[in-house]
Amino acid sequence: MPYQVKHLMSRLSQPVTTRPEELIKDVVARMIQYNFSQLPVFDSRTRQFYLITNDSIIKAFFSFGVNVKETPLTVANAMSKVNRLYREDDDLFEIMEGIRDRGAALIVGDSNELLHIVTSYDTTEYFRRKSEDLMYARDIEDTLKRYITTRFKNPDGSIDEQARQKLTDELASPNRIKKAQFEMGLQHYLKLLTNSVGEVEKTLIDQAFGNFLRGSQVTTVSQEVTRGNNDAGTLIEQTDSSIKEPKDEIIESYNTSSILLQRFETALSDYLKKYLATVAKLNPDRVKEAFDKVSGGREKPLNFLKDLNLNNYIDMFLNEKCWELYKSVFTTNQNEIRNMLEGVRTTRNKLAHFREEEITELEQSQLKTCVEWLDTHKSLLDAHLEKRFERDKKEEFSN
Numbered sequence: 001m002p003y004q005v006k007h008l009m010s011r012l013s014q015p016v017t018t019r020p021e022e023l024i025k026d027v028v029a030r031m032i033q034y035n036f037s038q039l040p041v042f043d044s045r046t047r048q049f050y051l052i053t054n055d056s057i058i059k060a061f062f063s064f065g066v067n068v069k070e071t072p073l074t075v076a077n078a079m080s081k082v083n084r085l086y087r088e089d090d091d092l093f094e095i096m097e098g099i100r101d102r103g104a105a106l107i108v109g110d111s112n113e114l115l116h117i118v119t120s121y122d123t124t125e126y127f128r129r130k131s132e133d134l135m136y137a138r139d140i141e142d143t144l145k146r147y148i149t150t151r152f153k154n155p156d157g158s159i160d161e162q163a164r165q166k167l168t169d170e171l172a173s174p175n176r177i178k179k180a181q182f183e184m185g186l187q188h189y190l191k192l193l194t195n196s197v198g199e200v201e202k203t204l205i206d207q208a209f210g211n212f213l214r215g216s217q218v219t220t221v222s223q224e225v226t227r228g229n230n231d232a233g234t235l236i237e238q239t240d241s242s243i244k245e246p247k248d249e250i251i252e253s254y255n256t257s258s259i260l261l262q263r264f265e266t267a268l269s270d271y272l273k274k275y276l277a278t279v280a281k282l283n284p285d286r287v288k289e290a291f292d293k294v295s296g297g298r299e300k301p302l303n304f305l306k307d308l309n310l311n312n313y314i315d316m317f318l319n320e321k322c323w324e325l326y327k328s329v330f331t332t333n334q335n336e337i338r339n340m341l342e343g344v345r346t347t348r349n350k351l352a353h354f355r356e357e358e359i360t361e362l363e364q365s366q367l368k369t370c371v372e373w374l375d376t377h378k379s380l381l382d383a384h385l386e387k388r389f390e391r392d393k394k395e396e397f398s399n
Contacts, residue, residue: 007092008118008126015117018052038052040106051104104119134351140367150378
């Protein structure tokens with residue numbers, strides 16, 4: 001179950017209790033001191049738990065015709081029996097039903113010892129903090145989108161969608177492909193050549209997959225690679241012209257599938273070159289068929305606003321093409337900002353996987369700090385960009 005009582009227990013203080021023989025007036029003083037509306041009562045003789053509440057005290061005073069200062073009444077005269085106890089691994093929503101009925105729920109350990117008392121305030125505060133943290137994380141992601149989009153803003157206020165998509169394809173698209181998918185596509189290509197499935201070299205797979213993620217080389221496919229004799233009886237045709245020098249700039253293509261296919265070709269060529277100890281041309285049709293096994297036949301490019309995750313936005317935000325604009329406004333460097341954003345990502349992942357109890361006060365503080373920092377500098381960035389547009393316009397007019 002995703003929500004358990006133990007998720008909120010880390011933030012609860014040790015329970016304040018009373019005994020059946022204690023005077024009610026002393027209990028009232030303690031409840032006022034701690035601002036509590038109820039206290040758990042443990043009867044050591046019967047090993048039974050009870051609750052004494054504001055409501056039960058008022059009813060006792062009225063029934064016995066006494067007042068709080070003069071009464072000799074003890075807790076035993078105003079307490080009510082607790083029929084159900086809860087444990088740390090119980091469903092949080094079940095305990096909320098108990099709180100609704102009794103105003104509080106008692107959490108006990110394996111030996112029936114009292115661990116905590118949970119009230120409606122505790123559950124409300126738990127979900128408030130969780131919602132607040134999620135909203136902070138969402139706000140950070142949305143603000144990063146606005147920062148990145150600002151980098152592609154034209155003087156007339158429009159957005160250069162093509163340039164933004166280009167950066168999206170380059171930085172985010174390869175991350176959709178998992179190593180298992182890549183290996184399946186490579187094996188499919190080998191099967192098309194030899195009509196059988198052979199063992200693949202794991203070390204070479206790792207290297208080729210690394211090339212695929214980095215996109216370090218671009219190659220053009222032409223003819224088929226074969227290993228020894230196959231069903232077509234063709235031999236390996238060697239060529240050194242199919243491998244080009246590594247490119248650091250963004251691949252000149254705006255189609256996500258095209259970029260991934262191009263990278264797959266390069267990685268496949270690299271694998272076969274090492275596996276066969278030769279450089280060879282590839283069969284484009286069979287490469288495309290094998291790539292469909294990798295990509296799942298996806299042809300649609302990633303949507304910048306909908307398809308990326310926080311890690312993608314962090315990479316785009318800190319990419320040199322965006323940093324060129326930000327560095328005029330930020331007084332911190334890329335590594336320092338990445339440290340903060342990676343911390344945010346870690347906290348966000350804990351929230352997404354129901355590990356709220358692992359989130360520290362410092363991590364929560366970091367979320368809020370990041371929200372405020374991004375918001376402050378976004379205003380500065382917008383002002384800087386407007387001044388730059390005005391300066392460029394004046395220079396253009398003077399020329």
